[in-house]
Amino acid sequence: MSFLDHIxxxxxxxxxxxxxxFIGEHRTGFIHRDFASEVVQGSGLFERRDGAWHLDPRLDxxxxxTAEVRAFLLSLRAAGHFKGLWREEEYAVAPQExxxxxxxxxxxxxxxxxxxAGGPHMTGYVRRTDGLHIWVPRRSYDKPTFxxxxxxxxxxxxPAGLGLHENLVKECGEExxxxxxxxxxxxxxxxxxxxxxxxxxxxxxxMTCFDLELPHDFTPRANDGEVHSFELWPVQxxxxxVRDTAEFKYNCNLVLIDFFVRHGLLSADDPAFIPIVAxxxxxxxxxxxxxVRDT
Numbered sequence: 001m002s003f004l005d006h007i008x009x010x011x012x013x014x015x016x017x018x019x020x021x022f023i024g025e026h027r028t029g030f031i032h033r034d035f036a037s038e039v040v041q042g043s044g045l046f047e048r049r050d051g052a053w054h055l056d057p058r059l060d061x062x063x064x065x066t067a068e069v070r071a072f073l074l075s076l077r078a079a080g081h082f083k084g085l086w087r088e089e090e091y092a093v094a095p096q097e098x099x100x101x102x103x104x105x106x107x108x109x110x111x112x113x114x115x116x117a118g119g120p121h122m123t124g125y126v127r128r129t130d131g132l133h134i135w136v137p138r139r140s141y142d143k144p145t146f147x148x149x150x151x152x153x154x155x156x157x158x159p160a161g162l163g164l165h166e167n168l169v170k171e172c173g174e175e176x177x178x179x180x181x182x183x184x185x186x187x188x189x190x191x192x193x194x195x196x197x198x199x200x201x202x203x204x205x206x207m208t209c210f211d212l213e214l215p216h217d218f219t220p221r222a223n224d225g226e227v228h229s230f231e232l233w234p235v236q237x238x239x240x241x242v243r244d245t246a247e248f249k250y251n252c253n254l255v256l257i258d259f260f261v262r263h264g265l266l267s268a269d270d271p272a273f274i275p276i277v278a279x280x281x282x283x284x285x286x287x288x289x290x291x292v293r294d295t
Contacts, residue, residue, distance in 0.1 A: 001244050004272055006253035007279035010194035013202055013286060018114060021046065021053035023065065023102045026095035030114030032200035039081075043072050065103035066090075073109045082108045085144055091117050092160040104160040114202035117157065120168035121255040122186055122210040124153035124176070124220065125235070132235040132263065134256075135220050137176070137227045139249065148228070150241070150248040152255050153212075153220070154178070164188070164208050175227055176220035178212075186212035189262060192254045193283040206283065209255050211262075239265055254280055 018030035031040055031053055040046050045068060046053045059065040077086055090104035093115050110117050124135040135153045139146055156171035158164065165188070172183035190209040195202070214220075220230045233241075241247055242256050258280050260266050266273060 001246065002272070003243055003253075003257050003266075003276050004279065006242070006250070006257065007194075007276065009250055010196050010254055011279070011282055011286065013195040013197040013204075015195075015285060017197075018202060019048075019052055021055065021113065023055045023093075023095075024057070026102065027052075028093055028095055028102060028113075028115060030202050030204070031112075032114075032202070035112060035200045039076065045069065045072055062101060062103045065093075066105075069103065069105060073106050076109075081112075089157070090160045091115070091158065101160075107157060107159075111198070111201035111203050114204060116204045116206060118206040118208065119156050119158035120164050120171065120210055121152045121155040121192075121207045121252065122168060122172070122212055123255065123259045124178075124212045124214050125259075126214050126216060126232065128216070130234070133232050134235055134238045134259075135176075135214065135230050136233050136238060137220070137222075137230050140222075140226055140228045143226060146249045150252070151227075152252045153230075155207075155252065155255075168210055174224040175222070176230070177223045178214075178218075178220060182214070182218070183212070186210040190258050191281065191283075192251075192258055193281050194251065194254065195282055195286050196251070204285070205251070207251065207255060209258055211259070235260075235263075235265065 015030065018032050019036060020027050021029050021031050036053060040053060045056050055065065059068055085108045087107040089107045091107050091110050092101050093103045093105050094101055105115060126133045137151050137153060139149050139151050141148045154172050154175050156167060158167055168186055169180050169183040172178035173180065187210060188208055189211050191206055192209060193206045195204045222229065238256060239260055242253050257276065261277055
């Protein structure tokens, strides 16, 4: 196991298995060929031409698109899709090149349509006389996704209609009982991007990294049931756990690796330094032969 292994794990997508889909002139995601032929083709909402899928142009406003696609997704849910992971939470759908809001889509459906998602991921740290320490949560053993794995101090998906920093303050209260006046001191410091494939699902996601220096006398407390417990770890223990194991949720490793780079814990003379730093920000669609290599 290594830092590069985690980057490869997050960037395993094979786009030859997918076809793009568009709203008007904007590419908004990618649909797996099998999912397209079995589900999308007969929906009446999409037309395939020139090797891509196009949402019906009669849906010419965000409200119309959101309503029609939601009805379609609810029919898929009734037929057994999404495996009980339906969230009743909407994510914004926007062009992957970055442009205006086009519609909203149920969170659990987003990876089936290869829509870019993300959210705030915060590292809460403490400066002590013996060095940096990081508050490490363990995910609830009852969570439907990645139960019992280690996580970033606070993290959450980004719902439509909410600002990133506003969402982080909300998540801080819900997940770690961090009061708003303290949570608002978190600073946006970086982004991490990756293209992850799980079967027919694609996550071309971008996570916004925040740092928050916490007081010595503050202890995060689980609040909403999503976190089993918090522990304060020396940063070297976090570094070694990320480097040597798969104990952290797969994409949370990248946020921590970014923290290690920014706080000078990874030497510029390390032969993997450049591929690690470059590999943390995969924002564009991967080329067919792209890879993350050791040198």
